[in-house]
Amino acid sequence: SLRARRAVRGRWTAWARDRRDAARPLLWMHAPSVGEGLQARPVLELARRERPDLQLAYSFYSPSAERFARGLDVDAADYLPFDTGGDAAALLQALRPSALVFSKLDVWPVLAAEASRRGVPLGLVSATLAGGSSRRGGLAGGLLRDAYARLSLVGAISDEDAERLVALGVRADRVRVTGDTRYDQVWRRAAAADRASPLLAPLAPERSGGRFTLVAGSTWPADEEVLLEAWQTLRRQDARARLLIAPHEPTPAHLGPVEAWARAQRASLARLSAVEAGEATADVDVLLVDRVGVLGELYAVGDAAFVGGGFHAAGLHSVLEPAAYGLPVAFGPGHGDSRDAGLLLAAGGATAAATPRTLAELLRRWRTSDSLRRRAADAARAVERAVLGADGRALALVRELLGS
Incomplete structure (x- = not known):
């Protein structure tokens, strides 16, 4: 994980310098690992098919997702740097995303704050929060509440997930129940x-x-x-x-x-x-x-x-x-x-x-x-x-x- 991130800011910046088309909108999706990637992939595939004008960027966190990311039909895919102000600002400045969408649950607080400051709409799809999640209270809940409050739109898996996400900090008027995209993914594969x-x-x-x-x-x-x-x-x-x-x-x-x-x-x-x-x-x-x-x-x-x-x-x-x-x-x-x-x-x-x-x-x-x-x-x-x-x-x- 450390080795893969040694030059990650430079890799993203180089891609943006050489291949980012400022005339086209860019959708940036982030999924920490393979499970979340399986939820992001159907959205990326539909976006590629229905919006050929879009450029697609995909970031991930876990080394286990590196091989998965290479198989996606996106314009750029690489690790997400650690959640620091300098890296967040550098990637947002380079990519100039039209929207940043997280998959499942992980919303990085510094990246979300910097994106919000720049006016980048933030989304969360296939959003779910277990009833016993440690994020629902204590230190984790306090650290993450502002990040979830910054989300512009959230697609929750179920009514229960929607309620728990609102309790976590998501604004109630920004949540809707859209279901779990993994079902579509595995159904098509089968x-x-x-x-x-x-x-x-x-x-x-x-x-x-x-x-x-x-x-x-x-x-x-x-x-x-x-x-x-x-x-x-x-x-x-x-x-x-x-x-x-x-x-x-x-x-x-x-x-x-x-x-x-x-x-x-x-x-x-x-x-x-x-x-x-x-x-x-x-x-x-x-x-x-x-x-x-x-x-x-x-x-x-x-x-x-x-x-x-x-x-x-x-x-x-x-x-x-x-x-x-x-x-x-x-x-x-x-x-x-x-x-x-x-x-x-x-x-x-x-x-x-x-x-x-x-x-x-x-x-x-x-x-x-x-x-x-x-x-x-x-x-x-x-x-x-x-x-x-x-x-x-x-x-x-x-x-x-x-x-x-």
């Missing part, structure tokens, strides 16, 4: 999945004789402790059941224990990289995903999904991708801060399992009952389908900011 692609074709059900396949995504060791014990139980009932597991951090230290477990269970295992290189077959008991960036497509070959984080302090990871593919979803008990998980649970599209025994029983029911699995899958897709269109509503909000 609809466009190419099952004949080099990635997915070797994993197709017909290649493995129709094996029941569980895709376990973004797992941590604490998740795997429960998941793998439950999977042992399932394999005693169906030795041909197949597990695709994508650890959240596919490092040697994380992959090694999964491989050791498979050997102890006498289960055949291959790494995804070996399958892609033609060095191993995908018709194995356990396929271990050893690289990032492909999980959102791998759900396409599953019969059911397990999403990690529910047994880990980091919290539950995204349940939207498997739901968009029409998979019933299982996860651990730590899902209280996930609005998406709550919606799926209420609709019957997901189930929380707190122990290996309850998870094994859930997987057994999904494996043995097509109708039960299909009902849960249909419910999961219905949840997402019902809230599509947030990207268009967010873009309408951005249009207002640009017009002002």
Whole structure:
């Protein structure tokens, strides 16, 4: 993070000097990491398609988002400098944005203050604030209140989020409920999945004789402790059941224990990289995903999904991708801060399992009952389908900011 920012002010300034067209408006969107970037991307894509006159700039904070940012169709993308007065003034002077829009929640106080002083309209899209967020009070709330009060327009995910954002400092007359653009993003990605692609074709059900396949995504060791014990139980009932597991951090230290477990269970295992290189077959008991960036497509070959984080302090990871593919979803008990998980649970599209025994029983029911699995899958897709269109509503909000 420090190394990437050593010359970031100069990089932004150089781009603006060489490529900023003063005759065209510029939309600057900021998203701290990949999750927020997924909410920003649909807005940027619509803006590119509907407003070809716009120049688009995209900034991010976390190094994990660097690769994601390179894949966006924008005119400029780079790290956001640390929130200092000098850097904020330099970037605003160079970019001369027509509007600055933040994604999800993070609004940088110094940047917001400097932008407001220069008359740059400020927005926030797919805005959400958890009920237990530390920002709602104490020192954090006091430091951030002025920044949120400076926002010109805010598109909240839900009525509850809108109320909490107003309590945080956003003016009530500037908030409207527009929904979560992530739903549109993952829905389109699922609809466009190419099952004949080099990635997915070797994993197709017909290649493995129709094996029941569980895709376990973004797992941590604490998740795997429960998941793998439950999977042992399932394999005693169906030795041909197949597990695709994508650890959240596919490092040697994380992959090694999964491989050791498979050997102890006498289960055949291959790494995804070996399958892609033609060095191993995908018709194995356990396929271990050893690289990032492909999980959102791998759900396409599953019969059911397990999403990690529910047994880990980091919290539950995204349940939207498997739901968009029409998979019933299982996860651990730590899902209280996930609005998406709550919606799926209420609709019957997901189930929380707190122990290996309850998870094994859930997987057994999904494996043995097509109708039960299909009902849960249909419910999961219905949840997402019902809230599509947030990207268009967010873009309408951005249009207002640009017009002002």
